[in-house]
Each structure stands twice: as C-alpha cells, then as structure tokens.
Amino acid sequence: MFTRPFRFERAGTLADACAMLRRHGEGAKVIAGGQSLMPLVNLGLAQPEVVIDISRAGSGPDAGAGSGPDAGAGSGPDAGAGSGPDAGAGSGPDAGAGSGPDAGAREISAADGYLHIGALVTHARLAADPAAARLQPLLGAAAGSIGNPRVRNRGTLGGSLAHGDPAAELPLVMVALGASYQITDGRRPRQARAEEFHLGYLTTGLADDELIAAARVPVLGPGWGWSFHEVSRRDGDFALAAVAALVRIADGIVVESRVAAGGVADRPVRLADVEIALSGASPGEIGARLDGVGPLRGIRPVSDTAASAGYRARLCRVLVGRALAEASARSLAAA
C-alpha cells in the first residue's frame, strides 16, 4: 500500500475526461468505481502519474464545466436511432449540464428493443434494477455474481468493460447477448460490438483518449430462455470458468442459441460450434449434441495457482451443459 504518489483531477463530464487523457498522455488513468484500478495500484502493478476521476461526471455542480462538446455527442447519429428519453435532451446550448451522454452514463433505460445502460451504473444497481430484470435478466444474474457486495456497490459497468478481464462477468454477457458499446472521445461518438471490442487479456479496442459511455443490449426476445453459471474457488473470486447461454425453442426444437464462455481464453469467447450443433435439437437431445462437439474451439485455458488448464476446459464443458439445460427449460416455460 506504499503507492507512488500521483496527482488527481476530477472530470466534470466524460468529454472533460477525454480532453484530460489527451493532455496527460500515457501516465494518466481513469477511475470510476476503482475496483479494478485500485487493486493494481495497491499491489504496485499500476503506477499512474495522474488519476482522472469520472465517478461524478454529469452529476452535481461540476457537471456544467465542460458541457459543450458532450451535448453534441448525445444528439449525434444515435439520437436519430430513437434513444427515447435522451434523444431530445442534448440539443440546447445548456443541455449538456445534466443530460446528454453524461446523464445517460448513470441511467438504465429501454427503447426500441434495446436496454441502454450507462457506463457509471454500478453492478449493485444493475443487479437490482427491475426493468433490466424484466427485459434482460441475464444482465442482473451476471452483475449479481460479481465479487462481493462492496465491489458491486462501487464497481461500474464501464469500468468492468474497459478493464477487460477475461474472467469478468459483464464482458462475457455482453458478448453472449450481442451487445454494443457507445464510445466517446468527447468529440464524436462511435459504436463497437462487444465481440470485436475485447481483444485479449486486459486489452480492448478503446483508444487512449476514449471512454465507454454506455452499453446497448438487445432485450430478451419472446420465447428465449437464458442462463448464467460460474464456478470459482471461493465465492466472489474471479471465475475459473463462466458460461452465459441463450436458447430459443419453438415447435419442440432449438431454433436459435447463443453461448459464450469466460475465464477460459484471453477474452470472452462465443462457442459457435456448440450453437451450430444445437440447431434443430429437441430439449432431450441437447446433452447428446453437446457431447458430439469435440474439444471446444475458441477456448484456450491456462494453468495457474487456482486451476489447471485441463480442469478449466472440463469445467467449461460442464457449465455449458448446465447453462443449456437451464436456458432451454426457461425457453419452454416462456413459450
């Protein structure tokens, strides 16, 4: 805990934070909930020169400071896509102060078949949110499995996604759900698909001066069932393996599925072979179809002090089986 001293700067808006990142360059780190950065700092693995705090971005009296560029970001291409409550808000000259993407960064809202979850939404809030539970229950199941209550009280969606731990729950479900991220550099927003954003161990497609502003998650369609399973040495530790599965059964057979695994590669991975093998299976055949898939392609587990690579691979397969059984049962119940 004898950290090298660093300087501290509070960003009034996400756009401010992006400008600060450009100004400070490589030595700067962004902090929101701190649940990923601060362990690295405490253990001496990260030694930032400047820490930029976005935990209050878009809230309180600081928010007005940098409202200009941000206000524009919210009314860009996205606003046209019908982002509902946010769409009109970013237009006026003062609108950036409490609305625009910064206000969206703290919101969970639904429109046009998508949930919009702001980057500063905490895991505890996502796990308890009634709209998220109703519209995409996989999110809350994953968020509620993160760490312990203290981690969930501070940790944020954007922090988890941008940190990019390959065993983390939220990147995994975002990949499984086909979510996309709204990314800003404070000047113009862009979108990135979760599957293309997570590039490797703690490595993402985020540029040095970019932040995640929100995630855009498809709501659970009619007839779909979902499941999330993870196993760790102690409850609250990082997962040895974790699986998110979505299955839609119609007329007695699997017509669509999405399956992804975490903790078994350098990033969350879709298990496309499993999805293909399931197609057309009756619920009773799912286990046999899974057995028929050889070694799971895409997973590259490693051995460490917690588990061997072989154990992780075996565990992953077991969890896929459990998740598919649960997701298909839910699909049948939903039909």
Place this chain on the structure above:
Amino acid sequence: MSAESRTSAEIAVTLTVNGREVSRTAGAHLTLLRWLREAAGVTDPKYGCGEGSCGSCTVLVDGQPVSACLVLAAQVDGAAVTTAAGLLQADGSLGPLQRAFQQRHAAQCGFCTPGMLVTAAAALAGGRRLGRAEIRAALHGNLCRCTGYGPIVDAIELAQDEAPR
C-alpha cells in the same frame, strides 16, 4: 489553464466521519483508508489485502459498505463515513452490535471485526429481520480466519433481536 494547475498532488478533503466533520489536506493519491488512518487518525478500519477481497477496511460511505482501500478519499469528498467507532452510543458505551459481538465472542484476533461490524450495521439498517442465511450473504466478502463465522452470525442475530434498528 495548464494541465499542472488543474491537477493536484495535495488535495483538501472534507468528510463527516462518525458524525464529526473532518477536513484535511493530504496527498491526492491517498485511499479513503489511508486518509482516515494517516490524515484523520481514525484507525479502526484495517489494511488487509488491498484488492477488495478481505473486508477488513470496510467502512460505510453514505450508508453503503465499501472497501476503503479501493476508493480515493478525493473521490468521496463531502460524503458521510461510518467506521466501527461510529457505532458507539452517544455516551461512549458500546452500541448494540458491539455489545452483541462481545457477548457472543465474535472477535478473536479482532482484525476483521471493524469491517464485520459496519457491514452488519448496514445489513440491519433496513429494519427488516434477517435470517441466518441472509446475514451470511451480507457478510460475503468479509473474511475471518479465527471464528469460523458462527459466533459472528450469532452476534448479529442477537443484536437484531435485542435492539431492532
């Protein structure tokens, strides 16, 4: 405005600690835990793992349990912070949770106790009676290497039965 003038190596932070307003100017890199212990002299929360797994640094920030070692003091400027010492009665005698921990021998080495106490206080603050499983779930992430947890859960049950809060 230059980059240097907007960033701070030292920063003034004001927190309401256990009901008392405390202002200190200290290193901007100080975690809430180090600010409390080194700048404000509040030493009941302990440094354990530094990564959020052990819970010995737990304090309540605006009523919510957080790992004080994973939050910068500057981030929570203006907040109300409760440590175990904040659970004392106004006259300085032990509060109901602290008394129950004593009566049920819920502290052995004592290192986890301040974190256990404030975590329990937050769990009971809702006012609803908690079952043992719920108490255990609330303590999830607060590690004790002495008691085996039984006496701690006993103590929290006793506290909620004796003094519903």
